[in-house]
Amino acid sequence: MTITSTQTGLSPQQQETFLREGYLVVEDLFTDADLQPVIGEINEEVTRRAGEAVSAGELSSVFAEAGFERQLTLISRETDKVARSIWNGILCGPAIFNLIRHPKLLDVAESLCGPELIASSVYRLRPKIPHYGFGAVPWHQDSGYFEPYCDKALVLTVWLPLVDATPENGCLEVIPRKHQGEVAAHTTHAPTGYLVIREDAMPQGPSVLAPVRKGGALLLTNRTPHASGLNTTDIVRWSMDLRYQSAALPTNAAIPRLDGESVPSPERGVPVACYPPEADFLVRSRLRPHAVVTDPAEFQRLRTTHQARPVTDRWRLTDTPFWNVRGQ
Ligand SMILES: O=C(O)CCC(=O)C(=O)O
Numbered sequence: 001m002t003i004t005s006t007q008t009g010l011s012p013q014q015q016e017t018f019l020r021e022g023y024l025v026v027e028d029l030f031t032d033a034d035l036q037p038v039i040g041e042i043n044e045e046v047t048r049r050a051g052e053a054v055s056a057g058e059l060s061s062v063f064a065e066a067g068f069e070r071q072l073t074l075i076s077r078e079t080d081k082v083a084r085s086i087w088n089g090i091l092c093g094p095a096i097f098n099l100i101r102h103p104k105l106l107d108v109a110e111s112l113c114g115p116e117l118i119a120s121s122v123y124r125l126r127p128k129i130p131h132y133g134f135g136a137v138p139w140h141q142d143s144g145y146f147e148p149y150c151d152k153a154l155v156l157t158v159w160l161p162l163v164d165a166t167p168e169n170g171c172l173e174v175i176p177r178k179h180q181g182e183v184a185a186h187t188t189h190a191p192t193g194y195l196v197i198r199e200d201a202m203p204q205g206p207s208v209l210a211p212v213r214k215g216g217a218l219l220l221t222n223r224t225p226h227a228s229g230l231n232t233t234d235i236v237r238w239s240m241d242l243r244y245q246s247a248a249l250p251t252n253a254a255i256p257r258l259d260g261e262s263v264p265s266p267e268r269g270v271p272v273a274c275y276p277p278e279a280d281f282l283v284r285s286r287l288r289p290h291a292v293v294t295d296p297a298e299f300q301r302l303r304t305t306h307q308a309r310p311v312t313d314r315w316r317l318t319d320t321p322f323w324n325v326r327g328q
Pocket of ligand 1: 126128135137142157159170171172226227228239241
């Protein structure tokens with residue numbers, strides 16, 4: 001379901017479509033110039049880490065001349081260490097921070113999550129390397145990873161390609177209209193370690209591929225079943241997935257709470273955050289603007305010093321004593 005963006009948040013028609021289908025592709029949200037700072041920052045970090053691998057004798061060259069789309073492909077033919085070292089939410093530089101709080105994205109997020117906006121701790125950088133097994137992501141709902149308390153609320157995923165995402169390089173695939181019921185039972189996917197919906201719990205219905213051109217975004221709810229395939233091209237399918245939620249949901253962001261917001265409480269089973277392992281922050285607010293994080297250094301501090309709390313072990317997948325809301 002593709003609708004061209006209005007640049008000032010989503011139109012009522014876009015909102016309706018998203019809520020009905022569980023996903024929406026928004027085209028032309030960003031210009032190349034909007035995305036260049038984050039691409040530059042990532043590229044610099046790849047080159048820096050590749051340089052370290054060259055010094056350690058693990059790589060023959062940093063392959064800088066190959067450019068953003070191909071450099072990591074060439075590096076990864078010799079070692080996957082560089083790609084693995086930047087995967088997920090490890091990078092937290094100023095351009096990533098500025099992308100997460102970009103007004104165009106916040107307008108979109110506000111349309112669906114309301115004006116008191118938390119940037120969820122779960123943001124991920126995904127360099128999907130050509131023909132790399134760990135690049136394919138099995139069928140899951142993001143809520144499979146989150147606290148059960150947050151299942152019925154919206155934690156919005158904004159999936160943002162930094163190159164054109166196509167079926168050939170492993171764009172996402174979704175099952176429309178399966179985002180309303182209970183979260184399906186998940187288990188561990190061997191050998192990647194990702195969560196995957198259990199075969200006997202897989203929502204039945206036709207899936208659709210969701211290619212997105214650079215500059216566009218795919219919006220998903222936290223209960224939308226989605227997956228992505230292998231990258232069979234020779235460029236890296238670079239993407240970021242960013243998440244937003246209302247401040248009325250559990251959050252570990254340091255904010256003054258308003259009446260009616262869900263503060264942690266063992267008695268009422270309210271967890272400290274929808275995803276306690278990483279740090280949330282307030283990204284837009286009219287009612288407590290002084291608590292909005294605007295300093296890249298503060299963002300970096302939050303990302304690197306957060307005291308991780310595990311998520312409830314709802315799928316009983318490990319013997320780890322997972323944090324339990326009643327035992328905090
Ligand atoms: O980028 C991908 O291939 C998968 C992304 C994903 O599963 C997610 O954002 O939840």
